[in-house]
Amino acid sequence: MPSFSALALSTLLALSSTPAAALAEGQCQVLESEVTWGFKESFRSYISGSIALGQWTTSGDVGYKTPVFIFTGGEGTIAPDRTGGSVAFEGELLFEGHGGNLRTSLGHPTLVIDSGRSATLVFDVTGDTMDMVSVSADDVEFVTLEWSAGDESVDVATGEWVVTGAQATLTGAGSESFGTYPEGEPFDPVDIRLLVTPSCLTPGGLNPWWVAGGVLGLALLGGGMLWITARARKSPEQERQ
Template sequence: MHSPRPIGPAHPAGPADPAGPARRARVVLASALATSVGALTVVAAAPAATAATTSTPEATTCQVVEADASWGFKESFRSYISGSIAHGEWETSGDVSYATPEFLFASSAGEVSSDGSAGTVPVEGGIHFTGHDGLLDTTVENPSLVIVDAATAQIVVDITGVSMEDAMAGDATAETLTEVGFVEVDLEGMTVTNDGDSVTLAVEDAPTAITEDGFAAFGSYEPGTAFDPLSFTIIAECPAAASPTPEPSTSTVDAAAVDVDPPAATADNASWLVWTGIGAVIAAAAAAVVVVLRRRRRGGDSEVSP
């Protein structure tokens, strides 16, 4: 017969390590702390991902309250009209006047953009040129300064007259062409000054040149021929600037780094999130210690002596 096999471990248990549970508890506690701190780092970083950027305010439309301009038209043409050949003259009307050697224009109408890149300033009135005992009869009226962009403008006018050829042929029928882009204005030297709720556009001696449409309507001068320089000052009132519209940020948080979408972080709940994280750390550490101690106790109770 075989002797009964003893019940119990094949090898006697070694002496218990009294420091074991505490050491394992510290290891678990450190692991829990590291995990929780990492989670808090992700939560704290979340507000940066939802930050908003502010857009640059757009140009606004401003109403003209005062505008003055001076332009000699074309000095050689004035000399021809008033000289010994044409024996002519000119007359001004409305808000157009003359002070040697320039025509003066005044207006309180129209609108311009706050950055000076667009606008229209109309003037009521005009200039009536006559000569050659009535054979030359041309009226340039209702001028408008039309700003095409920040570097270019046009003087747009209505032109009524009889061509010299028709007049010489005995046809005195006048023809009117409206809104003719008469000359182009170089605005490279224009200044734009914003002062609170107003803007001032100003330029001195801006070069001008007759356009193809101007030549077709007026004759005498080929397209591109220089006319007299233009100077003006325009003052306009602008509406109160609206608050810039926030634009969503394009920055994102790596989905692999965050398993759960964090709540939107604000100034009101940021501190709440931090304290919640700290509470989670403490709870996790306490649970880890309890688990280790229970496992150790069960292990000791299950040992059976041989």
């Protein structure tokens, strides 16, 4: 009969040799993550200014380095072509002001990658809005992020994916939970840097609509050239008949 320590050792070995099994099939494991966001410059100056006389603090995976909040050490997986996946962070951004009347926490930030160069930042929101409506809502899809092809870079070999200056827009749910700002309000742009398992990502592809448009354009051009050549070959006699 194996001793207790032998059993414990074999269990440990089995556990340590199966991390890949826990990874959803076909997904890339996020090894390093960094989401950099100023939240909203005008809100930061309102909080730290003479009206609210407040401050903000951060905890867990959330840090602050003037003038941006930085989420690091998130866990998750993303699709090799960056059309899905999520990275979850622990910790919170806590805004305080007006002698304690304003105390809004945005906790447990999660970056959810949507298809087609877009993502959502999701938070658990607690606090009172300026209209004094008390809010305590989990998993609020707070802002949507959008970027264009030129804003991102993919290094397949190292597994680094970088998005610079994604446009952040407040959602309806974000507006309801935070108050004051309407849906569609622009927030500060977001930078994303994820490092995943090397060689897991696929290269940045071409948009299929552009490819289809290009093929159609070439076909039309080719057809036009054939028609011109055929007409040019007709002799003047043939033209007169």
